Amino acid sequence: MTTTRNNRPDPHGGPTGRVAPIDDAEPPAGSAAAVAEAGGAGPLPAEAGQVSEKEARQVAEAARETAWDRPSFGKELFLGRFRLDLINPWPRSDPADVARAGEFLGALGAYLDAEVDGAAIERDAHIPDEVFHGLARLGAFGMKIDRRYGGLGLSNLHYCRALMLAGSANPAISALLSAHQSIGVPQPLKMFGTPEQKQRFLPRLAAGEVSAFLLTEPDVGSDPARLATTAEPTADGTGYRLNGVKLWATNGTVATLLVVMARVPAGEGRRGGITAFVVEGDSEGITVERRNAFVGLRGLENSLTRFHDVIVPKENVIGGEGKGLKIALTTLNTGRLSLPAMCVGAGKWSLNVAREWAADRVQWGRPVGEHEAVAKKLAFIAATTYGMESMLDLCCLLADDDRNDIRIEAALVKLYASEMAWKIADELIQIRGGRGYETADSLAARGERPAAVEQLLRDLRINRIFEGSTEIMHLLIAREAVDAHLSVAGDIIDPDAGLGRKARAGARAGVFYARWLPTLAVGRGQAPRAYAEFGPLAAHLRHVERTSRKLARATFYAMSRWQGKMERKQAFLGRVVDIGAELFAMSAVCVRATAERAEHPENVELADLFCRQARLRVDELFTALWSNTDSVDVAAAKRILAGRYAALEGGVAAPPAELPWVAGWQPGPSTAEDVRRRIPPLG
Structure with a gap:
């Protein structure tokens, strides 16, 4: 529970983008709302997975959470x-929650220090059974599960701090706990499960059983319209028969409870669509065919899993038929916070290593940290870590308060932290030089401190892909950023809209823009004394206010210029989103540093440093909005794909071409050995 003054109505009015609740009466067949009501997926295509670009966009659009019934800073x-x-004043956690979480975090830290050998997990690519048991005894598998079901009921803030702590022992542990609770069975059931489902499954999970989330398929990643796993209703109406193959299921080799997304065919009296199921991991017909191996997170238990005629009772449907993608995306609003938690942890670890090394290592008569080339890297690591942590803490506190819509903010911090943490790790390797490229075991064998910097880089790389790649996050956030425009003017640029719809949209747009556009000309950021209560950080907040209006003007101009073609201007949209992320980060650090300046006056310096660096990045992004090679690059890519420059690829040994880039699969029983791993019951 947190408190903050953040539930004020929007003084500007304007469209909210609200839609009818999810269980309202069924809309007319064929309408956009009907597509949404079907979860963005109707009957299985004639050839599984083959859909048009338009159909794919409709599915993605239908899966969005369209209502804006709470305020959103982003x-x-x-x-x-x-x-x-x-966001101001800075939200505060409930003292009772802080005290309970403090006890758990203290016990978790002591256990990790005394009992967990992170280097062995990396070496063996294996989290020992004893670590599963130790985490279960502490309650770590129930951090996000309510206490009434045997969990700890931690806030989002303290859950993320626990993940950060676990990841510092070995990132595979935080990935295990995060995938289990943030996107596995606990979170969807917490938000959408029935009381009976919660009572049946949550106590098991809080006690230490592991869960996994299965959406991705060999040929289905960010485009769920092509989902091919089916859930056919049984003849007696008591359940569903699942068939399909799921790829990259984190925890899939060890999970005893699964959230599986499968397509229910539409039929008479049945809406069908992509549906979420809770599936017992030991059900007959489930085969874990592979444990996948990766460049980083070597301890990750990630699977290729086949379902062949797996019977799932109808009582295990989460939220109703056709609601699967909406459930997945809504769950990710807070679920995405776990990845930036691990990125913040990586930033803190990197700062410690960089500071101690740069102070100890002497070259050319001075500590390397005093040389400007290294000093700039140290300043970037420190400032950016503070920026990431401020964004994350703010998002967590807002999520705990539950009076703000944080879908944009959570997506921004996931995008920003995954990109910035990667840059931090790269800079750390540069600071460490050859030792940054050397493994921890090799360093230790030579009698030097085993700082696993190269492992950090490998482990962090997946965060730019996990739970929405950077490219997909840019598009997702951009879609939400322009939602107010599309809600009033979308039909104007929709080629399928008739004249009547276009005329009505024109009238709505005229009213909205007549009120909105004048607000972009002048704002509080132009007043020299505005935000004076923030002291030395006031100028940065004035800059944020002015720049947010500048960004809105640029977005409006682009929409007017490109209209319906704007959705293909992905590089432009990415820059718009990156500017917004920097502005959000600047806002977070200024409010946080001001709130804690009595206890930590040094953080005002960090906030100022971060804002100065961020403003330079924002200037570069604004320049690149209109001065770039985007169109030239797209034209060149078409020629590259056509093979015009294939001769340039000569002179090297290319990967063997005997196998396809994406492996196909056929329905039917598995012919592979089952490689699932079962953790012995906790004694």
């Missing part, structure tokens, strides 16, 4: 409205 920021009141 949404307002992209509209040029700097609603600082939504």
Whole structure:
């Protein structure tokens, strides 16, 4: 429970983008709302997975959470409205929650220090059974599960701090706990499960059973419209028969409970669509065919899993037929916070190594940290770690308060932290030089401190792909950022809209823009004394206010210029989102540093440093909005794909071409050995 003054109504009015609740009466067949009601997926295509680009977009659009019934700082920021009141004063956690979490975090830290050998997990690519048992005894598998079901009921803030701590022992442990609770069975059931489902499954999970989330398929990643796993209703109406193959299921080799996304065919009296099921991991017909191996997170238990005629009772449907993708995306609003938690942990670890090494290592008569080339890297690591942590803590506190819509903010911090943590790790390797490229075991064998810097780089790389790649996150956030425009003017640029719809949209747009556009001309950020209560950080907040209006003007101009073609301007949209992320980060550090300046006056310096660096990045992004090689690059890519420059590829040994880039699969029983791993019951 947190408290903050963040539930004020929007003083500007304007469209909310609200839609009818999910269980309202069925909309007319064929309408956009009907597609949404079907979970964005109707009957299985004639050839599984083959859908048009238009159909794929409809599925993605239908899966969105379209209602804006709570305020959103991020949404307002992209509209040029700097609603600082939504995040200031800095939210505070309930003292009782802080005390309970403090006890757990202390016990977790002591256990990790005394009992967990992170280097052995990396070496053996294996988290020992004893670690599973130790974490279960502490309650770590129930951190996000309510206490009434045997869990710890931690806040989002303290859950993320626990993940950060676990990841510092070995990142595979935090990935295990995160995949289990943030996207596995506990979170969807917490948000959408029935009381009976919660009572049946959550106590098992809180006690130490492991769960996994299975959506991705060999040929289905960010485009769920092509989902091919089916859930055919049984003849007696008591359940469903699952058939399909799921790829990259984190925890899939050890999970005893699964969330599986499968397509229910539409039929008479049946809406069908992509549906979420809770599936017992030991059900007949499930085969774990592979444990996948990766460049990093070597201890990850990640699977290729086949379902052949797996019977799932109808009582195990989460939220109803056709609601699967909406459930997945809504769950990710807070579920995405776990990845930046691990990125913040990586930043803190990197800062410690960089600071101690750069102070100890002497070259040319001075510690290397005093040389400007290294000093700039140290400053970037310190400032960016503070920025990432401020964004994450703010998002967690807002999520705990539950009076703000944080879908944009959570997506921004996931995007920003995964990119920045990668840059931090790269800079750390550069600071360490050859020792940064050397493994920890090799360093130790030579009698030097085993700082696993190269492992950090390998482990962090997946965060730019996990739970929405950087490219997909850019598009997802951009779609939400322009939602207010599309809700009033979308039909104007929709080629399928008739004249009547276009005329009505034109009238709505005229009213909205007549009120909105004048607000972008002048704002509080132009007043020399605005935000004076923030002391030395006030100038940065004035800059954020002015820049948010500038960003909104640029977005409006681009929409007017490109109209329906704007969705293909992915590089432009990515820059718009990156500017918004920097502005959000600047806002977070200024509010946080001001709130804690009595206890930590040094953080005002970090906030100032971060904002100065961020403003330079923002300037570069604004320049690149209109001065770039985007169109030239797209044209060149078409020629590259056509093979025009294939001769350039000569002179090297290319990967063997005997196998396809994406392996096909056929329905039917598995012919592979089952490689599932079962953790012995806790004694």
